Amino acid sequence: xxxxxxxxxxxxxxxxxxxxxxxxxxxxxxxxxxxxxxxxxxxxxxxxxxxxxxxxxxxxxxxx
Amino acid sequence: xxxxxxxxxxxxxxxxxxxxxxxxxxxxxxxxxxxxxxxxxxxxxxxxxxxxxxxxxxxxxxxxxxxxxxxxxxxxxxxxxxxxxxxxxxxxxxxxxxxxxxxxxxxxxxxxxxxxxxxxxxxxxxxxxxxxxxxxxxxxxxxxxxxxxxxxxxxxxxxxxxxxxxxxxxxxxxxxxxxxxxxxxxxxxxxxxxxxxxxxxxxxxxxxxxxxxxxxxxxxxxxxxxxxxxxxxxxxxxxxxxxxxxxxxxxxxxxxxxxxxxxxxxxxxxxxxxxxxxxxxxxxxxxxxxxxxxxxxxxxxxxxxxxxxxxxxxxxxxxxxxxxxxxxxxxxxxxxxxxxxxxxxxxxxxxxxxxxxxxxxxxxxxxxxxxxxxxxxxxxxxxxxxxxxxxxxxxxxxxxxxxxxxxxxxxxxxxxxxxxxxxxxxxxxxxxxxxxxxxxxxxxxxxxxxxxxxxxxxxxxxxxxxxxxxxxxxxxxxxxxxxxxxxxxxxxxxxxxxxxxxxxxxxxxxxxxxxxxxxxxxxxxxxxxxxxxxxxxxxxxxxxxxxxxxxxxxxxxxxxxxxxxxxxxxxxxxxxxxxxxxxxxxxxxxxxxxxxxxxxxxxxxxxxxxxxxxxxxxxxxxxxxxxxxxxxxxxxxxxxxxxxxxxxxxxxxxxxxxxxxxxxxxxxxxxxxxxxxxxxxxxxxxxxxxx
Numbered sequence: 001x002x003x004x005x006x007x008x009x010x011x012x013x014x015x016x017x018x019x020x021x022x023x024x025x026x027x028x029x030x031x032x033x034x035x036x037x038x039x040x041x042x043x044x045x046x047x048x049x050x051x052x053x054x055x056x057x058x059x060x061x062x063x064x
Numbered sequence: 065x066x067x068x069x070x071x072x073x074x075x076x077x078x079x080x081x082x083x084x085x086x087x088x089x090x091x092x093x094x095x096x097x098x099x100x101x102x103x104x105x106x107x108x109x110x111x112x113x114x115x116x117x118x119x120x121x122x123x124x125x126x127x128x129x130x131x132x133x134x135x136x137x138x139x140x141x142x143x144x145x146x147x148x149x150x151x152x153x154x155x156x157x158x159x160x161x162x163x164x165x166x167x168x169x170x171x172x173x174x175x176x177x178x179x180x181x182x183x184x185x186x187x188x189x190x191x192x193x194x195x196x197x198x199x200x201x202x203x204x205x206x207x208x209x210x211x212x213x214x215x216x217x218x219x220x221x222x223x224x225x226x227x228x229x230x231x232x233x234x235x236x237x238x239x240x241x242x243x244x245x246x247x248x249x250x251x252x253x254x255x256x257x258x259x260x261x262x263x264x265x266x267x268x269x270x271x272x273x274x275x276x277x278x279x280x281x282x283x284x285x286x287x288x289x290x291x292x293x294x295x296x297x298x299x300x301x302x303x304x305x306x307x308x309x310x311x312x313x314x315x316x317x318x319x320x321x322x323x324x325x326x327x328x329x330x331x332x333x334x335x336x337x338x339x340x341x342x343x344x345x346x347x348x349x350x351x352x353x354x355x356x357x358x359x360x361x362x363x364x365x366x367x368x369x370x371x372x373x374x375x376x377x378x379x380x381x382x383x384x385x386x387x388x389x390x391x392x393x394x395x396x397x398x399x400x401x402x403x404x405x406x407x408x409x410x411x412x413x414x415x416x417x418x419x420x421x422x423x424x425x426x427x428x429x430x431x432x433x434x435x436x437x438x439x440x441x442x443x444x445x446x447x448x449x450x451x452x453x454x455x456x457x458x459x460x461x462x463x464x465x466x467x468x469x470x471x472x473x474x475x476x477x478x479x480x481x482x483x484x485x486x487x488x489x490x491x492x493x494x495x496x497x498x499x500x501x502x503x504x505x506x507x508x509x510x511x512x513x514x515x516x517x518x519x520x521x522x523x524x525x526x527x528x529x530x531x532x533x534x535x536x537x538x539x540x541x542x543x544x545x546x547x548x549x550x551x552x553x554x555x556x557x558x559x560x561x562x563x564x565x566x567x568x569x570x571x572x573x574x575x576x577x578x579x580x581x582x583x584x585x586x587x588x589x590x591x592x593x594x595x596x597x598x599x600x601x602x603x604x605x606x607x608x609x610x611x612x613x614x615x616x617x618x619x620x621x622x623x624x625x626x627x628x629x630x631x632x633x634x635x636x637x638x639x640x641x642x643x644x645x646x647x648x649x650x651x652x653x654x655x656x657x658x659x660x661x662x663x664x665x666x667x668x669x670x671x672x673x674x675x676x677x678x679x680x681x682x683x684x685x686x687x688x689x690x691x692x693x694x695x696x697x698x699x700x701x702x703x704x705x706x707x708x709x710x711x712x713x714x715x716x717x718x719x720x721x722x723x724x725x726x727x728x729x730x731x732x733x734x735x736x737x738x739x740x741x742x743x744x745x746x747x748x749x750x751x752x753x754x755x
Binding site for chain 2 (some may be wrong): 003013015016017018019020021022023024025027028029030031032044045048049050051052053054055056057058
């Protein structure tokens with residue numbers, strides 16, 4: 001039961017993060033391991049800053 | 065049986081929608097319940113989604129779940145990420161829903177609820193949702209290319225560059241008019257100023273928390289930020305009730321305008337993680353929360369609409385903004401029925417996230433229907449106020465004077481009733497000194513929302529808290545748009561000017577950053593300051609300019625969409641985008657022409673400049689300005705506005721001509737109808753190739 005609640009909590013959390021557009025480091029790591037094994041991997045802070053800079057420097061990220 | 069059952073259900077939904085429309089349109093004299101408006105909207109959305117979006121999906125684009133999307137083919141763990149369709153929907157909706165669908169319908173309520181309601185509901189089904197959906201599909205088929213790139217590649221370089229410059233122009237007008245909405249909402253309101261002011265340190269604290277205290281815990285930081293927001297609401301009340309502090313935070317429009325400019329300049333050069341990103345998280349939460357609360361409030365209360373279906377102001381004599389119902393209802397309400405800005409998002413982040421082509425329908429068409437519903441709710445919130453109260457809040461001082469008694473007299477003259485004592489009581493209830501001439505739409509929407517919310521929760525005593533909560537919500541995400549827009553504008557400017565002088569393009573070179581940011585802030589700041597000084601209230605001239613520019617961008621998007629459809633060999637279906645394009649062209653050109661050349665000084669920029677010049681020449685200081693020098697500034701502003709409107713008009717014509725030329729060469733066979741889509745390689749083949 002507690003497991004179920006914990007997993008529900010975690011899933012709601014990741015859903016909210018995704019809708020907010022918060023950087024998803026986990027998926028980046030997964031992708032790097034699967035597709036570019038051995039390449040240099042950015043740290044979480046590096047990754048987040050790169051994502052945020054990219055997001056707010058483009059015109060297609062927000063509306064009136 | 066199943067088939068018959070479906071036919072029965074859809075016939076019933078269509079009939080219910082038609083009946084609701086009939087009820088809305090035909091009932092006269094008594095007030096109509098908001099439920100009819102909601103039902104008419106929801107039935108239209110359901111029918112158009114089920115039939116029209118499916119028609120576009122299958123007949124035009126032949127969306128195919130087996131055809132890999134850019135997210136699948138180009139998955140890089142960063143931009144291109146296959147994502148669950150409901151997450152993409154939420155993300156897309158949060159990106160397209162801004163203050164536009166709230167402010168526009170509120171202003172357009174001066175014509176009565178019917179013109180706005182019809183345009184929002186019908187416009188979205190055949191215009192806005194089609195635009196978003198078609199652009200999303202086009203971008204998905206082209207590796208997630210942006211609108212500007214598609215305009216250049218599909219139509220040609222002239223259209224591409226015009227679109228680029230137009231987007232920059234639109235950003236500037238958009239930021240100015242939104243900032244003006246905030247200024248008008250915070251003017252002479254210590255409670256509002258303190259509450260909004262405190263959102264800045266709140267965001268900074270969140271930024272610091274995310275950087276050093278508990279890195280990357282976005283939800284924790286947001287929860288913590290939301291608690292601080294509620295506390296700021298109470299802090300604002302405390303200051304407003306404190307006779308020693310309240311005057312310090314009672315600011316004039318000019319002071320607020322300058323403060324917003326300085327603040328935005330600083331915000332646009334700070335690192336994004338410190339201020340912009342955390343504020344964006346907060347604003348997304350508050351936005352989704354308020355939209356849900358508003359829906360809940362309307363459904364629980366089911367308020368009657370106090371505003372008549374049509375007012376006499378359809379003839380163009382309205383005090384909120386000048387111009388007749390055609391074309392100005394269709395300019396005033398852009399977001400909610402059709403908004404060109406959405407095309408930037410539908411060709412921005414969203415196409416890079418779709419896991420399956422089939423998802424484009426619910427995200428593109430469905431996302432825009434949801435935004436339209438927000439606009440319908442904003443219209444309801446504006447129309448639950450009695451017309452007297454609505455016009456007292458939204459008409460400028462030049463129309464209703466500065467006292468409750470003069471406002472009541474003016475409103476009576478228009479054929480509505482307003483009890484001066486009731487107006488003062490209402491201001492007191494929401495914790496403001498006055499609600500007269502609080503133009504811009506935000507205060508009247510906040511009063512409407514407070515009216516609804518307090519009937520569900522808290523009663524009359526909670527009115528003030530609900531009102532300031534609504535103001536905080538609007539200001540919070542308007543300011544997020546202002547900052548982010550300034551930042552994006554800065555990058556666009558650096559990109560544009562680097563051809564003239566290479567170092568200006570360096571995005572991490574501080575002098576270039578400061579120069580470009582200052583330039584952008586200066587440009588929108590000019591329009592903002594002009595709006596604050598304008599004796600007619602500013603919104604009167606700026607909001608139509610914004611509407612025209614937004615519809616111009618929609619015209620660009622629909623031109624791109626039409627070209628894409630024709631080049632796919634589906635010219636027989638090009639009417640899908642040509643119908644809304646034709647309508648927008650007529651509306652934009654008429655409105656732009658009238659704003660420049662109308663002989664009515666309230667409507668036409670040149671006529672207004674002429675009247676002021678004549679007064680100056682005869683030594684009279686025009687109403688609402690202090691001196692002859694100020695009057696000179698008024699004339700100059702009119703000329704600037706006229707030039708901006710002319711620029712938008714010429715851009716529309718250039719893009720239309722360039723597109724029409726392209727369509728004709730393709731249709732006449734002089735140019736092969738060759739689609740620039742990435743060729744279809746099914747997932748199975750894809751895997752075979754990869755291995």
